[in-house]
Amino acid sequence: MKGLRTEDDIEQGGSSPPPAVLVTLLAVVLAGVIAVFASGVMVWVGVGALALGAAYFASRNATPKKGSGDVAKARRLLLLLDRGGVADCKVPADFTNEWATVYERVNKASLDMRTGSSALVELEKLRKQIELAVSILDKDKDPLLEARELRSSPLEPLLSYTQDSAATPGSGGQVVSKLTLGEEEELIGSGSDKLPDDWPKPAGGPSSSQDAPARPGTRGAMGSGSGVGAGIGSGGAEMESGLRELMREIEALRTTLAGGASESPRQNEDPAIRTPAQLVDAVVLTAADGIEDLAAGLMRANELASVAERVTNRATLLALNAALEATRSGSEAFAAIAEETRRLAEFAREATDTISRLSSEIEYKVGETITAIHATSEDAKNSLAELSGTAVPVPHAARSARVQVVRLLERCRELLSSLGAPQMPLMPGLEARPGSATKPSKGANSTQDNVENDSPPADKLPLEGILLIEGLKPGANLES
């Protein structure tokens, strides 16, 4: 019957432990009933104790058993993924066998995600480091000593070398007196003291202040410094201005990279940089404008030629009438004048005919040229489109960013060169590209050339388009 429990239901219900709430409720009711029959304080205390004991017993039975540990491990892996991995990974003891391998992989993946080696993150990191270095330099302090993170940054060789340059021997002052090295250590010494072995050294540069030659422009070499700030001195100021410029460049690059994906290439383009098709259009428009002006001038010349023709006709009529009168009168003087008038009229006639013929020829050639330019423009556009289609498309933002990065590197190299430091890799990821690595022996232009050579062939097309248009101008030797 409906609503009645079957034996199976009863058996299933009997096999499962009673809920803690139900047991507690039954214990309280039972205690209450007992208390009603035997009233008294001690009885009530006993009733309470009995209820608490029942509740504790029920809760012990009702608490689910702890899982086998896999779920907990999975939760810990999720937490690890969420918080990001650590560099020195230590697998917990309870992660054994496959779980240890999974833990290491998740740690590595989360560490990669957290540290992110994208260009934007690297640039942001570099920008912050430069900003930090500038702020420390503003306080006339040594960035390498004040900020430990700068020792492992790409700026370390530059900062270190500047420090070495400032600590040249013979400066006469105490270059290094008492410097805080991190939080635990202190470095005490003077200008003639050698730096400790564990002192950060520039890559490929002089290993100590003893090896560093005195360079003009540094306060240490001028002998007027008396402390770290004074030791860094003018070299630091020069470096500071260079770093500020570097930071501006990086800011621009960061903006370009960050906004390149959302903005269309047209919006990012420099107005002075035009596509080959736009150049062809510009050439055609310029030529068309010039030819239209020429045609307008030609029309005016035709009008003047018409007036000249009428004047010539009048002169011819005058000459004829003069000759007619001279013939009738028989006067030789009159005949001579009439003859001169006739010659003048003939001369004017020849000149007018020549002008009219030239004007007609120019008008015809102008019309032909306009037609040829329009036809050639279309051909050039089609050819450029075909050639551009074969080239590997390079996003404009990426190209612009690469150019800016290369300029940035060149600035850094110039800055180092002005300080007398050897070549250093500021942003290793940009120079270590196989097949496009910059050879230091080629000088500063090699990197720029390298980037320009990486541009798609379409970048070289404007000149070809212009030459194509130039070759189709009237009088041009098409075969050549």
Add this chain to the structure above:
Amino acid sequence: MNLGTRGALTFRLGDYNFAVRVEEAGGVLDADRLAQLPGVTEPIAGVAAFRGEMVPVVDLAQYLGIESDAPHRYALVLYRGADRFALLVPEIPRLIPGRDLREAPPEAPDPELSDLFESTLETDQDHYHCLNYWQIFESIIPQTASAARDARARRTG
């Protein structure tokens, strides 16, 4: 051979070359814009001003029935006593001195023109027909009193 003329003004009309003796020619003027007269017959193209006088201009090609595609832009003025009229010609007439002209055997260009035909002049290259142009004038323009008097005098004289 004495032609009785010092020269001739020649012009081409259709396939024919015509000549006007210089003794009859008063001059040549531009006839781009002729003043139209109301109620005149078709051979008269209009009137033009020549040395302060009004001269009727006759379209010779239309009068002779000669097809000429070239626009008639010039007027060759003929005068006889007090009478003047002009022939509309398509080109500026060419003056040929009398020494270069010879009298040629009379040869009418067309039987219908035999009434107007007067003489034929020739050079080494071409033949030129001289017409009695005043007959054309008299057939179109009513004679004035003075002209009639002169005509009577010529007949009686």
